Structures are given as C-alpha cells and as structure tokens.
C-alpha cells in the first residue's frame with residue numbers, strides 16, 4: 001500500500017463504550033460484520049429495533065450500485081400497471097424519480113426521518129434496502145416476507161460506486177486506486193460485497209419460493225424474460241393477452257436506462273434522499289452498461305478482484 005494511502009486506510013479497534021462498532025477504517029465502521037458510515041449505523045440500529053414488517057411486504061434488496069433504481073422502476077411499474085399503464089402519458093415515472101417511488105428502509109436516515117412514515121404505506125408494501133441479510137430485522141424472515149435480490153458483477157459495481165461517490169461531494173472523494181484497495185478488502189458501503197451476495201444466495205437456495213435472485217447482466221441481456229419472472233414473483237403475472245399486446249415490452253421500454261435518463265426529473269435538479277446530502281438526480285444514471293469496468297480497471301486490478309470474489313464464493317454455486 002502506498003504511503004499516501006496509509007493514513008486514510010488506517011485500521012483501528014474502537015474504544016470501549018462504542019460497543020456496537022468493532023473496527024474503523026478509512027471513515028468506515030464495521031457494524032455487525034458490515035461496513036457503514038457511522039450515521040448509517042444509527043439508522044440501521046433504529047430499523048433493527050423498531051421496524052415492524054408485515055407478512056405481505058416485499059423487499060427489493062441490492063448492494064449499492066447493482067441496479068436499485070432500475071429494480072424500483074420495474075417493480076413499481078409491474079405492480080401498478082392496472083392503475084397506470086406503462087404507456088400512459090401521466091405515468092408516475094414521468095414525473096417522479098424511480099428512487100422516490102419505492103421507500104428505503106434505512107434511508108433517509110431514521111434518526112432524521114421517522115420510521116413511522118413507512119407505517120403509513122398501504123399493504124402490500126414494496127420496500128427497498130441495501131442491508132445485508134445479517135442486519136435485517138428478524139421479523140422480516142420470521143414473517144416469511146419475500147425478497148427480490150438483484151446483484152451485479154463486482155467490478156462494475158466498484159466502478160459505478162466510485163463514480164457515484166466522487167459525484168456526491170468532496171468529503172467522499174477518494175482516488176480510484178485507494179478506493180479499490182478498500183473495496184478489495186470488503187470495505188465499502190454495506191460491504192463486503194461477497195458477504196452481501198452470499199447471504200441472499202444462501203437464503204435463495206434454502207427458500208426459493210421466498211426469494212427471486214436476479215443478476216443485472218442477465219436482466220440486461222434478456223429484459224422481457226426477467227420482467228415476466230419479476231411480475232410472477234410479485235403476484236402480478238402478465239396475462240397471455242397482455243403478452244400478445246406487448247405490455248411486457250412497454251414496461252421494459254419505460255424502465256430502460258435510455259428512457260429514464262431522458263426524463264427531466266431524472267436528468268436535472270438535486271434531491272436529498274439520505275439526510276444532509278443532496279445529490280444530483282442524474283447521478284443514478286451514468287452509463288447503464290455491462291462491462292464498463294474494462295474502461296477503468298487495469299488488468300492487475302481486474303484479476304485481483306476476480307480472484308478475491310472467486311475465492312469468497314467458491315463452492316456456493318454463485319458466480320459472476
């Protein structure tokens with residue numbers, strides 16, 4: 001590790017008294033095996049203590065930058081298509097950012113915006129989270145809540161995350177090589193990514209009726225097939241008539257990267273969805289491509305991350 005990196009990558013054990021946090025590194029704290037910013041830890045703790053799941057809740061779960069915006073848009077459009085046809089001129093996605101159509105559990109930070117806001121949502125609720133399975137409140141599993149998990153090639157996740165964090169504010173700016181070292185050590189928001197992926201992969205292999213496990217690259221390659229799978233899982237399967245009328249393609253088109261990126265609410269302005277950190281609405285739409293990592297990572301970086309991920313996932317049946 002270069003000398004210039006050593007300070008911000010410094011690892012230390014936290015003083016007694018902050019017993020929920022085990023370790024601090026580069027501004028990240030390790031909370032119950034998951035790397036978070038400290039204000040995010042507070043929010044997660046509130047969710048763990050107070051969130052009341054309902055048996056008919058469905059959770060859209062993603063590691064950051066795996067296609068959350070896309071999944072929110074698709075799940076919202078599929079489940080609301082009888083009220084709002086995907087082709088309608090007043091579809092909510094034409095005036096609201098996809099991020100705002102499905103609420104996150106732990107964002108905005110629950111110490112700033114009460115969790116009770118989620119109580120006001122009518123059932124069945126669609127809720128999103130970046131939390132790994134180990135941090136989810138036990139009621140989610142105990143009540144048999146369903147999960148749609150979307151993952152993505154970790155190399156593309158890293159590149160997407162790096163661009164995003166460098167856009168949202170100077171405080172988060174980290175040179176790519178330094179961020180890569182941290183990411184490869186598992187230190188990134190909600191990391192390690194392989195633990196996140198594995199946790200939900202194991203849940204999927206144990207209870208496949210309750211978990212739909214999706215990969216970004218597969219969805220990009222065959223969106224129609226995957227949107228049909230999503231609709232079926234969300235108890236809103238497309239009828240034969242809808243299929244023959246091209247309704248699935250309409251949903252795919254409305255939620256496509258190019259279409260969403262072109263809508264003014266997504267291409268302009270700023271919104272604070274976290275608490276004290278306004279972000280450009282356009283920052284959720286960068287390239288929307290599979291394999292963009294090749295434009296940013298050296299061969300050495302690519303091999304290093306491939307080797308780590310392969311080793312961590314070995315024997316699980318999950319591959320990228």
Ligand code: PAP
Pocket residue numbers: 062063064065066067068069070156159160161163255256257258260284285286287288289292
């Ligand atoms: P989040 O985890 O912070 O909520 P998330 O939506 O997962 O954000 O990440 C944004 C990524 O999804 C971006 O990837 P990129 O940096 O590699 O380009 C973004 O472009 C991509 N994305 C956003 N909307 C879509 C979409 N409709 N289809 C495909 N990819 C999309």
